[in-house]
Amino acid sequence: xxxxxxxxxxxxxxxxxxxxxxxxxxxxxxxxxxxxxxxxxxxxxxxxxxxxxxxxxxxxxxxxxxxxxxxxxxxxxxxxxxxxxxxxxxxxxxxxxxxxxxxxxxxxxxxxxxxxxxxxxxxxxxxxxxxxxxxxxxxxxxxxxxxxxxxxxxxxxxxxxxxxxxxxxxxxxxxxxxxxxxxxxxxxxxxxxxxxxxxxxxxxxxxxxxxxxxxxxxxxxxxxxxxxxxxxxxxxxxxxxxxxxxxxxxxxxxxxxxxxxxxxxxxxxxxxxxxxxxxxxxxxxxxxxxxxxxxxxxxx
Amino acid sequence: xxxxxxxxxxxxxxxxxxxxxxxxxxxxxxxxxxxxxxxxxxxxxxxxxxxxxxxxxxxxxxxxxxxxxxxxxxxxxxxxxxxxxxxxxxxxxxxxxxxxxxxxxxxxxxxxxxxxxxxxxxxxxxxxxxxxxxxxxxxxxxxxxxxxxxxxxxxxxxxxxxxxxxxxxxxxxxxxxxxxxxxxxxxxxxxxxxxxxxxxxxxxxxxxxxxxxxxxxxxxxxxxxxxxxxxxxxxxxxxxxxxx
Amino acid sequence: xxxxxxxxxxxxxxxxxxxxxxxxxxxxxxxxxxxxxxxxxxxxxxxxxxxxxxxxxxxxxxxxxxxxxxxxxxxxxxxxxxxxxxxxxxxxxxxxxxxxxxxxxxxxxxxxxxxxxxxxxxxxxxxxxxxxxxxxxxxxxxxxxxxxxxxxxxxxxxxxxxxxxxxxxxxxxxxxxxxxxxxxxxxxxxxxxxxxxxxxxxxxxxxxxxxxxxxxxxxxxxxxxxxxxxxxxxxxxxxxxxxxxxxxxxxxxxxxxxxxxxxxxxxxxxxxxxxxxxxxxxxxxxxxxxxxxxxxxxxxxxxxxxxxxxxxxxxxxxxxxxxxxxxxxxxxxxxxxxxxxxxxxxxxxxxxxxxxxxxxxxxxxxxxxxxxxxxxxxxxxxxxxxxxxx
Numbered sequence: 001x002x003x004x005x006x007x008x009x010x011x012x013x014x015x016x017x018x019x020x021x022x023x024x025x026x027x028x029x030x031x032x033x034x035x036x037x038x039x040x041x042x043x044x045x046x047x048x049x050x051x052x053x054x055x056x057x058x059x060x061x062x063x064x065x066x067x068x069x070x071x072x073x074x075x076x077x078x079x080x081x082x083x084x085x086x087x088x089x090x091x092x093x094x095x096x097x098x099x100x101x102x103x104x105x106x107x108x109x110x111x112x113x114x115x116x117x118x119x120x121x122x123x124x125x126x127x128x129x130x131x132x133x134x135x136x137x138x139x140x141x142x143x144x145x146x147x148x149x150x151x152x153x154x155x156x157x158x159x160x161x162x163x164x165x166x167x168x169x170x171x172x173x174x175x176x177x178x179x180x181x182x183x184x185x186x187x188x189x190x191x192x193x194x195x196x197x198x199x200x201x202x203x204x205x206x207x208x209x210x211x212x213x214x215x216x217x218x219x220x221x222x223x224x225x226x227x228x229x230x231x232x233x234x235x236x237x238x239x240x241x242x243x244x245x246x247x248x249x250x251x252x253x254x255x256x257x258x259x260x261x262x263x264x265x266x267x268x269x270x271x272x273x274x275x276x277x278x279x280x281x282x283x284x285x286x287x288x289x290x291x292x293x294x295x296x297x298x299x300x
Numbered sequence: 301x302x303x304x305x306x307x308x309x310x311x312x313x314x315x316x317x318x319x320x321x322x323x324x325x326x327x328x329x330x331x332x333x334x335x336x337x338x339x340x341x342x343x344x345x346x347x348x349x350x351x352x353x354x355x356x357x358x359x360x361x362x363x364x365x366x367x368x369x370x371x372x373x374x375x376x377x378x379x380x381x382x383x384x385x386x387x388x389x390x391x392x393x394x395x396x397x398x399x400x401x402x403x404x405x406x407x408x409x410x411x412x413x414x415x416x417x418x419x420x421x422x423x424x425x426x427x428x429x430x431x432x433x434x435x436x437x438x439x440x441x442x443x444x445x446x447x448x449x450x451x452x453x454x455x456x457x458x459x460x461x462x463x464x465x466x467x468x469x470x471x472x473x474x475x476x477x478x479x480x481x482x483x484x485x486x487x488x489x490x491x492x493x494x495x496x497x498x499x500x501x502x503x504x505x506x507x508x509x510x511x512x513x514x515x516x517x518x519x520x521x522x523x524x525x526x527x528x529x530x531x532x533x534x535x536x537x538x539x540x541x542x543x544x
Numbered sequence: 545x546x547x548x549x550x551x552x553x554x555x556x557x558x559x560x561x562x563x564x565x566x567x568x569x570x571x572x573x574x575x576x577x578x579x580x581x582x583x584x585x586x587x588x589x590x591x592x593x594x595x596x597x598x599x600x601x602x603x604x605x606x607x608x609x610x611x612x613x614x615x616x617x618x619x620x621x622x623x624x625x626x627x628x629x630x631x632x633x634x635x636x637x638x639x640x641x642x643x644x645x646x647x648x649x650x651x652x653x654x655x656x657x658x659x660x661x662x663x664x665x666x667x668x669x670x671x672x673x674x675x676x677x678x679x680x681x682x683x684x685x686x687x688x689x690x691x692x693x694x695x696x697x698x699x700x701x702x703x704x705x706x707x708x709x710x711x712x713x714x715x716x717x718x719x720x721x722x723x724x725x726x727x728x729x730x731x732x733x734x735x736x737x738x739x740x741x742x743x744x745x746x747x748x749x750x751x752x753x754x755x756x757x758x759x760x761x762x763x764x765x766x767x768x769x770x771x772x773x774x775x776x777x778x779x780x781x782x783x784x785x786x787x788x789x790x791x792x793x794x795x796x797x798x799x800x801x802x803x804x805x806x807x808x809x810x811x812x813x814x815x816x817x818x819x820x821x822x823x824x825x826x827x828x829x830x831x832x833x834x835x836x837x838x839x840x841x842x843x844x845x846x847x848x849x850x851x852x853x854x855x856x857x858x859x860x861x862x863x864x865x866x867x868x869x870x871x872x873x874x875x876x877x878x879x880x881x882x883x884x885x886x887x888x889x890x891x892x893x894x895x896x897x898x899x900x901x902x903x904x905x906x907x908x909x910x911x912x913x914x915x916x917x918x919x920x921x922x923x924x925x926x927x928x929x930x931x932x933x934x
Contacts, residue, residue: 022376029372030384032365033428037387040425041399044406051405059664060640083934105301122532127305129528130312131486133505134521138308141315146800148311164736167801168785179308182301233392240395240489243506247792250785253742254933257397264401266633266926268640274405277398284393413646496647499627 052274059268070275080259080276087239087256088283090170094177095234098185099227101178106189106226107219111201121190124183132180136247139176143167168250176248177238185230192226193219224295232291236284256280309525316518334519343504344520351501354416354491355484358423359477362431367473370435374442385436392429396489399426404493414496422490427480434476438469474535482528594621595851600638600648603628605707605838607859610867616858622851630789632657632745639666639843649846650855653703655694655837656745656762659913660922662702667841669700674853677860678704680878682898685837695839703839706859709874710826710893711746712833714808716797718823723804725829726754730782738804739787739796740780744929745911746807749834751775758832762912763919773928779806786933791815797824807834810892811873 052070057063074080109120142148145162153159165171196219204214238244242257249255256276263273317330338344366388373385391399403422407414446468450460488502495503501524505517599606606626607613617624629635632654639651639661653661661667672678684690685705695703713723723729729738741747751772752758764772780786784802787793794815796802805812808826816824840856842849858864865881868874870889876882882895915921920928 023378026372026376026378029368029376033369033432034384034387036361036365036424037391037428040403040421041391041394042387044402045398047406047409048402059636079931079934101301123302124305125532126525126529127309129482130309130521130525131502131505133488133502134312134517135308137517138311138315140795140799140801141311142307144799144801164784179305182305236393236395240397242397243488246788251740251780251783253786253788254930257395259930259934260401261397262926262930264404265637266631267923268636269923270405273401277401281394281398288393 048270048274049278051271052278054271056269056271060270061268062270070271071279074272074276074279080256083254083259084256086170086252087245088235090174091177091235091238092287094174094181094238095231097174097178098181098234099189099231102182102185102189102230103227105186106193106223107215109186110190110193110196111198121187124186127183133243135179136176136244139172139248140167143172143175168248170249170252172248172250173245173252176244177234177241181234181237184233188230188233189223189226192223192229196222228288228291228295232284232288235287239280239284312518313522313525315515316522318515318518334515335523337516338519338523341516343499344501344516347499347501347504350416350498351485354420354423354500355481357420358427358484359481361420361424362427362480363473363477366428366431366476367435367469370432370439374436374439388432389429391425396426396487400490400493403490407494414494416495416498416500418494418496419491419500422494423484423487426487426490427483430483431476431480434472434479435469438472442469478532478535595623595848597622597624597650597851597855598648599624599626599650600843601629601635601650601652602838604872605652606650607864607868607871609871610864612861612864612867613855613858617855620851620854622855636661636664636666640664646845646847648843649849650852651841651843652838653841654745655705655839656911658694658702658839659697660911661841662698663913665844667702668844668846669702670704670842671853672701672704675704675857675860677857680860680862680865680880681705682877682879684898685877694837703841704856704860705837705839705877706856706865707868707872707874707876708835708837709810709872710828710833710835711743711807711809712750712826712828713804713806714793714797714812714824714826715804716802716821716823717825719803722825722827723829726750726779726806726831728829729779729804729806734804735782736784737802738783738806739785739793739802740776740783741787741790741793741805741807742933743807744925746834746836747776747929748772748925750807750831753832753834763915764912765918766920766924769920769924769928773932776932780932794819794821794824797821814873 051062053066053068055063055065055067055069105124109117113120140147143166144150145164145167147167149166150159150162154162200218200222201214204218209217239255240257242255242261245255246253246258260273260276260280263269263276267273316334317332318334369384369388373381373388399422403418404414406412407418412418442465446464447460450464451457455463486502488506491500491503492506501520505520597606603626606624608624608626616622627648629638635651635653636657638648653667678686681704685695687696695701695705713726715722728734748764748769749758749762752762752764752768754775755768755771757764757768757771785796787796787802787805790809790812793802793805793808793812796805797812797816798819798821810826813824813826816822840859842852846852859868860878862878862881862884865876865878866884866889869876869881869885869892873889873892875893875895876885879895879898882890911922912920912925913922
């Protein structure tokens with residue numbers, strides 16, 4: 001309940017000077033944060049946006065000459081499209097897995113665990129405490145041809161030769177991404193599920209609804225916001241991660257994020273890098289829009 | 301599932317004790333040499349100090365700025381409220397790569413020299429959405445009648461805030477601060493683009509991971525893990541005590 | 545164990561090792577005067593050099609591990625703060641983006657990048673009179689056509705070359721015999737067993753040798769570049785992975801994930817040995833390979849260059865050069881330093897033939913700059929490599 005709502009309830013009229021004062025108060029409260037975001041994000045982003053329409057005049061130089069070529073080049077380039085397809089596809093797949101795998105865990109933690117709940121959540125959070133880079137490197141040891149899994153499989157006689165596709169492949173990147181983002185997904189889903197009033201579930205049970213239908217009819221729709229958030233979060237962050245594909249991707253080590261980064265660092269071409277970044281942003285935005293629309297459609 | 305989550309971490313911890321410089325099996329035996337290397341290395345020490353500085357300043361600024369904004373947005377109905385909310389959450393939609401690049405381009409054009417301060421600015425905008433979410437979700441569940449009661453009893457707005465509101469939202473603020481701290485502490489993408497001649501810990505680890513790695517990286521990570529665990533546990537104890 | 549330098553091998557432009565570890569060494573301040581170390585031929589420097597050096601380049605080039613320089617730093621109260629790079633592009637980016645100007649006072653560039661960097665205004669002219677020990681260097685690095693191409697032109701000395709090395713193929717000698725040709729790697733026996741290093745400059749130069757279009761000035765038509773990339777693409781199909789850096793390469797050998805890698809670098813042998821795999825060797829296939837040569841440069845806008853000059857000068861003493869060759873596993877530029885090296889380091893490169901290789905078959909290649917129409921520019925190289933990786 002906002003203060004104004006409370007005030008309205010008590011039918012206290014807000015006088016003119018009170019309103020002015022309120023505006024001042026709001027400005028003071030909200031101002032600093034807005035300044036931070038505006039100064040550190042909006043202005044630089046706008047600047048980058050402008051640059052995306054300029055020409056590149058050699059390494060690190062920008063000639064201020066309007067052109068759409070950065071965008072058309074980026075969108076028309078078949079190589080970029082292939083890379084983008086793979087990058088986004090892999091990112092979306094990992095996001096999907098995180099959400100799907102996260103649901104059982106979140107459900108269990110929210111509704112089934114009583115005393116163990118804090119501990120379980122704590123464990124989930126702890127898995128985030130190790131630098132993600134170092135964890136990345138640990139996958140070599142686990143998935144490598146002389147790693148934990150392969151050694152175990154050979155030892156048990158399940159395979160004769162080590163499975164090479166486990167490491168230095170898109171599979172490895174997928175595994176690493178899910179490992180990193182699953183905790184976040186579980187947390188978001190849990191938080192979303194915690195808002196579901198338990199009596200709703202009880203009502204459903206009382207009415208004789210089986211557990212599966214309770215899940216699909218009650219839990220799923222009500223926790224959709226959390227699922228959408230988890231998916232979008234994972235999707236966006238995996239798309240911006242150029243380190244994981246480079247280290248674990250094998251011969252598929254380029255991602256769209258790599259290309260952007262290289263445009264800036266290796267080629268010194270800010271306009272082109274900027275254009276590709278904004279195309280990526282647009283895609284994120286579209287994905288988010290589509291998901292939220294879908295969610296609204298499913299809504300009760 | 302926890303096995304999956306913790307497998308890499310287990311490996312990291314295990315190999316921090318490896319006798320040789322290898323990070324792959326076979327495991328050669330137990331040794332503390334990497335821990336000794338970490339403690340005696342000015343490289344790691346400087347990086348840890350730098351990371352701490354950035355993270356602490358980020359936390360301080362974000363907690364103040366974010367709480368104020370949260371209060372503003374939840375308490376008052378004003379034009380542009382939706383827009384403000386959007387702006388607060390918007391940075392979360394951007395990969396760190398983009399934020400870093402945008403900031404770097406901007407600094408280059410405005411001829412601002414890169415340093416830990418530019419890194420802090422980057423971290424600030426990066427973490428705002430997360431803290432804001434925490435604060436707002438807490439304030440939305442906040443019972444304003446408690447404040448009303450205090451006001452009725454004659455307390456002024458500041459006193460009400462200090463005595464009533466703040467203690468009640470403190471646990472959420474602390475949780476948010478912890479989240480922000482760990483986000484800043486582990487951040488590498490934005491940092492990479494906005495840093496000057498210094499290094500933060502994730503950057504050191506990043507560079508190490510890309511080149512000839514030795515388990516001192518593992519040692520550092522294990523230490524950080526242990527440290528964060530201790531930190532979080534003691535904060536929880538503190539919060540629990542506060543609530544008495 | 546020694547690398548054979550086939551007559552066909554040339555001094556070509558190469559991109560450098562990717563090593564990056566952020567390093568820093570704070571050394572205590574003890575005022576003292578410089579002792580001329582192992583003094584032969586060179587005049588002892590007498591500049592009182594205390595101060596801080598802010599170094600930005602490849603790990604190892606700040607010469608932290610060489611004993612002679614350690615002592616010198618201590619005696620002169622010189623501290624080094626280092627930031628290391630992953631790729632040569634990092635150097636370009638840092639000094640053109642405004643983020644590096646005025647902060648760093650010592651860096652390096654690989655010979656081929658010279659004209660490119662000077663065009664971008666990156667290096668500041670070097671006052672050679674303040675580096676008298678540079679006279680120890682082989683004349684090829686100081687005067688003559690090669691020097692005038694990469695380090696001394698437009699009336700200024702832009703950089704001082706101090707080390708060089710060859711990049712070809714690393715292989716695990718306990719598992720396979722040395723490949724005699726790059727095309728060996730295309731055989732089925734190598735499927736999924738080797739790595740292609742993410743080093744576009746080295747790769748394109750090697751590719752030029754392989755496809756028979758090698759040119760000393762690195763000017764290739766787009767069609768030739770396409771063929772070169774096609775060669776690497778065919779390699780990539782047979783490879784296990786694209787190796788992100790030379791440091792990674794050592795790990796990959798040590799963990800047995802690969803048995804070979806190209807472009808290679810001799811120093812990986814010692815990295816891998818440190819990880820417990822002493823079998824990694826480096827060899828040059830018959831098509832030839834590329835050589836890189838790195839030089840100290842002082843970035844434009846650098847402050848407090850006294851310590852830097854004194855330090856560089858010290859790096860050119862014979863003892864220091866011998867130690868540099870040893871720790872970097874690369875070649876030295878001062879011929880009289882060779883007798884001071886240990887056996888393995890001396891055996892790395894055929895110093896006896898140095899003149900022949902450097903003059904006859906060894907023009908240092910450039911990154912294509914001032915590219916005439918119809919030829920591929922450096923941008924084109926980078927773009928083509930991006931496509932290759934995708």
